[in-house]
Amino acid sequence: MILGYNPVLQALLGTLLTWGLTAAGSALVFIFSSGQRRILDGSLGFAAGVMLAASFWSLLEPAIELAEDSGKFGAFAFLPVAVGFILGAAFVYFTDLLIPWLGINVSPQTSLALNYDSRVIKEKYEQQATDHQEYENELSIRIDKGENGEPYQRRKGVAHNQPDLPAVSHTLKDNIPAPASSSWRRIMLLIFAITIHNIPEGLAVGVGFGAVGKSPSATFESARNLAIGIGIQNFPEGLAVSLPLHGAGFSPWRAFWYGQLSGMVEPLAGIFGAFAIALASPLLPYALAFAAGAMVYVVMDDIIPEAQICGNGKLASWTAILGFVVMMSLDVGLG
Numbered sequence: 001m002i003l004g005y006n007p008v009l010q011a012l013l014g015t016l017l018t019w020g021l022t023a024a025g026s027a028l029v030f031i032f033s034s035g036q037r038r039i040l041d042g043s044l045g046f047a048a049g050v051m052l053a054a055s056f057w058s059l060l061e062p063a064i065e066l067a068e069d070s071g072k073f074g075a076f077a078f079l080p081v082a083v084g085f086i087l088g089a090a091f092v093y094f095t096d097l098l099i100p101w102l103g104i105n106v107s108p109q110t111s112l113a114l115n116y117d118s119r120v121i122k123e124k125y126e127q128q129a130t131d132h133q134e135y136e137n138e139l140s141i142r143i144d145k146g147e148n149g150e151p152y153q154r155r156k157g158v159a160h161n162q163p164d165l166p167a168v169s170h171t172l173k174d175n176i177p178a179p180a181s182s183s184w185r186r187i188m189l190l191i192f193a194i195t196i197h198n199i200p201e202g203l204a205v206g207v208g209f210g211a212v213g214k215s216p217s218a219t220f221e222s223a224r225n226l227a228i229g230i231g232i233q234n235f236p237e238g239l240a241v242s243l244p245l246h247g248a249g250f251s252p253w254r255a256f257w258y259g260q261l262s263g264m265v266e267p268l269a270g271i272f273g274a275f276a277i278a279l280a281s282p283l284l285p286y287a288l289a290f291a292a293g294a295m296v297y298v299v300m301d302d303i304i305p306e307a308q309i310c311g312n313g314k315l316a317s318w319t320a321i322l323g324f325v326v327m328m329s330l331d332v333g334l335g
Helices: 007-030 037-070 078-101 118-140 184-210 220-247 252-261 265-279 281-308 313-334
Strands: 143-145 151-153
Touching (some): 007 184, 007 220, 007 265, 037 281, 037 313, 184 220, 184 265, 184 281
Antiparallel strands (some): 143 151
């Protein structure tokens, strides 16, 4: 990000920064253990605050100014911004719908982190096996009196009050999915979901640099701050991928690789965004609002729910406030 250079080159440099910070966050897997969930949730809350602030000051505000300055919409200058904002949110929504259509069934709350731990699954099956064995032992010693007065052992099949217990395999280890095989589809989902959600972020950086000079608030400093802000929120996002993967049994290096891989799409999206704006500048209000809508939807639908599913909601809320203030100060102070 060097003042005076071509917007496409600026977009490339900016998105390389965001990708690098994704990799840096993913590298924390070498330091933190998978059990330190509070750190991850606090970081996700901070990222949510940063993204919300960046969506307004670096995207929505320039979009509104561009729509007003064009003179084409008059009192309805909000219309292109509203349309672009809704389309951006709809883009992420429909890409989320695409995931089950591909045959991969995972709840939305796991789109940012692979909530799968082989140790937890093992404990679950071991508990089921214990409960099943205790019931069989109790049933086998039930002795009833027959008509002839002689005791007999009741057959298991005629026990009407038998509780519903899960069937347990004779070999417990066969029921425990191995991280390298049965979780592979979920890993692909994880990378796919994060990649989809990083496309709007890369587009936002590209559009931001492509819009420089088109309105009073669309400045180089604003685009640079947007790239820095997205890079800041990418830092915990990389950790949100690598840390659960490490907890699922993958080596730190392999978890790191998948974590940084999720940000690799941003340079491509950034270059595309800068090119698109250079070719069709009248689309700027729509494009800026589109990027903002996509980012806000990701925050509301993925980052905030993910940060609160483990009981750290208050921590995530306060770190989100902190992230918002930091990004606001960054944009105003460096703008």
